[in-house]
Amino acid sequence: MTNLLDVEGLSKRFGTVQANQEISLSVKPGEIVALLGENGAGKSTLVKAVIGLVKPDSGTIRVKGQELPYGDTAGAIARGIGMVHQHFQLVPVMSVTENLVLGDEPTRFGFIQMQKARRETTELSKKYGLAIDGDAIIEDLPVGMAQRVEILKALRRDVSLLILDEPTAVLTPQETDELLEVLRNLAKKGVGILFITHKLREVMAIADRVVVLRNGKLVGTTTPKESSESQLAQMMVGREVVLHVEKGPGHPTGAALEVRELEVLDDRKLEAVKGLSLQVKAGEILGIAGVEGNGQRELVEAICGMRNRRRGTVLVAGKEVPNLKPHEVHAAGVAHIPEDRERHGLVASYSISDNLVLNQFDQEPYAKGWIRDLDAVARNGEELVKRYDIRTTSASAPASSLSGGNKQKTVVARELSQDLPVVVAAQPTRGVDVGSIEFIHKQLISARDRGAAVLLVSAELDEILSLSDRVAVLYGGKIVATFDSKNANRDEIGRLMAGSQGSRS
Amino acid sequence: MRFRLSYFVIITSILLFAYFYSQNSIVTSSVVFTAIPFALPLALAAMVGVMCERTGIVNIGIEGTMLVSAFTAFFLGAILKNISAGLFVGIMTGVLVGLLLSVMTITWKMDQIIAGVIINIMAAGITSFLYRQNYSIPSTFTPIDIPVIGDIPVVGPIISNHGPITYLGIIFIFGLWVALYKTPWGLRSRSVGEHPSSADTAGVSVVRLRYINVTIAGAVGGLAGSYLALEAVGIFERGFTAGKGFTALAIMIFGRWNPLGAFAAALFFGLSQAVTNQLMIDEVVQIPQQFVTMLPYVLTILILAISAGKVRPPAAEGIPYEKEKV
Numbered sequence: 001m002t003n004l005l006d007v008e009g010l011s012k013r014f015g016t017v018q019a020n021q022e023i024s025l026s027v028k029p030g031e032i033v034a035l036l037g038e039n040g041a042g043k044s045t046l047v048k049a050v051i052g053l054v055k056p057d058s059g060t061i062r063v064k065g066q067e068l069p070y071g072d073t074a075g076a077i078a079r080g081i082g083m084v085h086q087h088f089q090l091v092p093v094m095s096v097t098e099n100l101v102l103g104d105e106p107t108r109f110g111f112i113q114m115q116k117a118r119r120e121t122t123e124l125s126k127k128y129g130l131a132i133d134g135d136a137i138i139e140d141l142p143v144g145m146a147q148r149v150e151i152l153k154a155l156r157r158d159v160s161l162l163i164l165d166e167p168t169a170v171l172t173p174q175e176t177d178e179l180l181e182v183l184r185n186l187a188k189k190g191v192g193i194l195f196i197t198h199k200l201r202e203v204m205a206i207a208d209r210v211v212v213l214r215n216g217k218l219v220g221t222t223t224p225k226e227s228s229e230s231q232l233a234q235m236m237v238g239r240e241v242v243l244h245v246e247k248g249p250g251h252p253t254g255a256a257l258e259v260r261e262l263e264v265l266d267d268r269k270l271e272a273v274k275g276l277s278l279q280v281k282a283g284e285i286l287g288i289a290g291v292e293g294n295g296q297r298e299l300v301e302a303i304c305g306m307r308n309r310r311r312g313t314v315l316v317a318g319k320e321v322p323n324l325k326p327h328e329v330h331a332a333g334v335a336h337i338p339e340d341r342e343r344h345g346l347v348a349s350y351s352i353s354d355n356l357v358l359n360q361f362d363q364e365p366y367a368k369g370w371i372r373d374l375d376a377v378a379r380n381g382e383e384l385v386k387r388y389d390i391r392t393t394s395a396s397a398p399a400s401s402l403s404g405g406n407k408q409k410t411v412v413a414r415e416l417s418q419d420l421p422v423v424v425a426a427q428p429t430r431g432v433d434v435g436s437i438e439f440i441h442k443q444l445i446s447a448r449d450r451g452a453a454v455l456l457v458s459a460e461l462d463e464i465l466s467l468s469d470r471v472a473v474l475y476g477g478k479i480v481a482t483f484d485s486k487n488a489n490r491d492e493i494g495r496l497m498a499g500s501q502g503s504r505s
Numbered sequence: 506m507r508f509r510l511s512y513f514v515i516i517t518s519i520l521l522f523a524y525f526y527s528q529n530s531i532v533t534s535s536v537v538f539t540a541i542p543f544a545l546p547l548a549l550a551a552m553v554g555v556m557c558e559r560t561g562i563v564n565i566g567i568e569g570t571m572l573v574s575a576f577t578a579f580f581l582g583a584i585l586k587n588i589s590a591g592l593f594v595g596i597m598t599g600v601l602v603g604l605l606l607s608v609m610t611i612t613w614k615m616d617q618i619i620a621g622v623i624i625n626i627m628a629a630g631i632t633s634f635l636y637r638q639n640y641s642i643p644s645t646f647t648p649i650d651i652p653v654i655g656d657i658p659v660v661g662p663i664i665s666n667h668g669p670i671t672y673l674g675i676i677f678i679f680g681l682w683v684a685l686y687k688t689p690w691g692l693r694s695r696s697v698g699e700h701p702s703s704a705d706t707a708g709v710s711v712v713r714l715r716y717i718n719v720t721i722a723g724a725v726g727g728l729a730g731s732y733l734a735l736e737a738v739g740i741f742e743r744g745f746t747a748g749k750g751f752t753a754l755a756i757m758i759f760g761r762w763n764p765l766g767a768f769a770a771a772l773f774f775g776l777s778q779a780v781t782n783q784l785m786i787d788e789v790v791q792i793p794q795q796f797v798t799m800l801p802y803v804l805t806i807l808i809l810a811i812s813a814g815k816v817r818p819p820a821a822e823g824i825p826y827e828k829e830k831v
């Protein structure tokens with residue numbers, strides 16, 4: 001049986017960065033190959049070269065034995081390569097059907113046959129068991145559904161090789177499980193799958209073969225049977241990685257953060273947080289588990305003063321913190337690691353040093369009266385870059401020059417270095433490589449150990465379970481149950497997250 | 506919401522028309538008739554905007570495109586004593602301006618507003634500098650009396666007896682609407698204006714489609730300029746287009762980047778101008794001429810103020826496309 005894809009000796013350099021160096025790889029029909037590596041290891045560059053979105057410097061790409069010219073996207077598509085991009089390649093204002101047919105529309109006399117296209121959508125979604133409404137507008141769909149459309153878009157063109165770039169980065173645990181099931185079914189139908197990820201769990205669950213990249217080089221090929229999560233992590237990072245967070249018992253004292261009867265509206269003016277109350281003690285981590293869209297974002301934003309509290313109060317150390325004044329909330333002692341670091345965590349064009357004092361640039365020692373002390377800012381920048389292992393050429397480089405993991409470390413450094421009594425961390429490791437995840441987890445635990453109250457919101461149930469002292473399940477804008485993490489049961493929490501009633505403790 | 510509003514406007518217009526028609530049929534028909542020449546250059550110029558912005562290119566150089574096309578159409582028409590040749594030259598001038606804008610915004614990835622300003626300043630400068638007095642074209646395009654349609658009561662006298670560019674323009678507007686919403690070209694163009702990398706990954710060439718659309722739009726701008734010089738007015742003056750290219754942008758926004766919506770908005774503009782003119786002639790209202798000339802600009806400001814924030818432009822508008830950033 002000929003391989004679907006053969007890549008031999010592929011190299012690509014961007015400026016001074018060797019993104020890919022002499023990489024060889026193959027995929028057989030019906031095989032699921034996981035391409036594993038940290039952010040910046042060159043996974044995306046490799047698959048983009050295969051699909052023709054990046055022109056390699058050297059090496060050969062063969063599809064079913066036939067050599068593919070460099071940079072020929074249309075040719076790659078025509079030979080049956082489909083790609084599901086990390087950032088969905090869908091037009092948000094158009095319908096599912098329109099997105100599916102874009103670029104290859106069924107026509108008669110020059111006009112698009114919308115009826116036929118709709119029928120095709122229905123047939124396609126039936127054939128692959130991916131239910132979808134063809135007339136739904138993309139921007140109204142939840143992320144998991146939008147991803148289905150991406151997959152269907154690839155399948156519509158009779159793909160024999162489906163490439164997925166970090167497909168689970170944006171998905172909830174349930175959606176991830178569904179996706180893995182879909183991929184397994186596709187492989188059974190003979191489709192080859194090349195699956196980019198840095199999540200070990202998924203690799204172990206689904207891959208037939210694992211190819212590991214590090215710093216643009218191929219460091220090894222193995223199978224889930226022959227290796228373990230920790231071995232894979234070691235190959236990926238190049239050193240031993242502690243996957244299980246090591247933490248001692250917490251020593252909670254009095255309540256440091258208290259939320260009472262909070263009601264918050266979402267962007268569509270619908271009630272997202274419905275009379276929620278919670279308490280985080282100094283010296284503990286309270287994890288909020290929940291499927292995204294159940295009020296997590298609104299809760300965090302309301303606590304941090306970024307969204308109006310329609311009703312209810314937030315208290316830090318027994319004192320009420322003002323509504324809609326993020327700066328004063330910070331002054332009251334709340335550190336905030338926002339969910340979206342690009343929008344709320346950093347100013348991309350500012351230097352790393354400036355970003356590290358974003359919430360205290362006007363205070364001693366970074367300013368004297370009206371005048372900023374740039375030396376103090378720079379000293380602080382250099383120190384934190386070292387202490388928090390932010391990988392950069394210089395602390396005066398713009399934040400935009402950092403990789404995702406290092407951007408997040410910059411935010412973490414700013415928020416945690418001030419030793420504030422309350423820490424609100426929203427999705428602190430989203431889109432971050434394994435090495436940085438380990439580091440950020442350690443930082444959160446050391447914040448707890450020095451006596452901070454940590455409110456951790458994450459879509460990764462594993463993260464919640466491994467870090468938290470107590471776990472609260474958020475569903476429909478309310479906390480439906482709270483567990484001591486020692487008694488927490490993954491399945492039960494999963495059921496509660498999905499909305500079924502469980503026992504309250 | 507949108508549909509209800511447009512129905513409301515249409516029904517009110519018909520009722521108003523019926524009322525005035527019953528009062529004085531001749532004057533009412535003639536007012537509505539003259540609304541069309543007022544509206545057409547605005548509508549065509551708005552089509553230039555629709556075609557460009559739907560593929561993601563902001564074109565504020567419509568004014569300049571129309572001005573320079575009107576100039577070449579008029580003077581070539583006058584020199585060659587042939588207005589059809591003038592029309593051809595006017596359209597080709599528009600094509601060249603469209604190509605210039607394409608090169609600046611698509612290939613060189615210049616700021617699109619600045620590119621448009623360059624076109625406007627260049628057009629004003631060149632046409633003023635090369636302007637010569639004492640030229641005239643042999644005649645303007647003559648109105649066409651459409652056989653059957655012209656005999657329809659009430660409607661016939663309004664829509665018949667316009668010049669050939671008017672009909673060509675109106676056909677183009679409807680054609681553009683059909684093309685934009687019913688053909689692969691339209692779907693691809695709209696997706697390029699909304700989310701170009703989606704189109705690119707689906708095998709649609711963003712650069713090529715933008716070039717094609719901006720260039721065709723240039724031709725339409727040339728048609729609009731030629732219309733002014735060769736059909737509506739029959740002369741050329743410095744600053745001849747008097748801001749119509751900018752008003753057209755407001756009309757495009759008011760029409761929500763939809764050809765028919767923009768056409769309706771342009772008709773509304775034309776009608777308001779025709780009505781004001783009529784009121785002046787009848788001396789019903791006595792207002793200084795300056796206020797009447799102000800009307801299109803005041804309306805533009807009002808429309809933009811009303812629709813600001815409520816409309817949603819194509820998402821990728823104004824952003825040069827970078828392939829490697831997918």
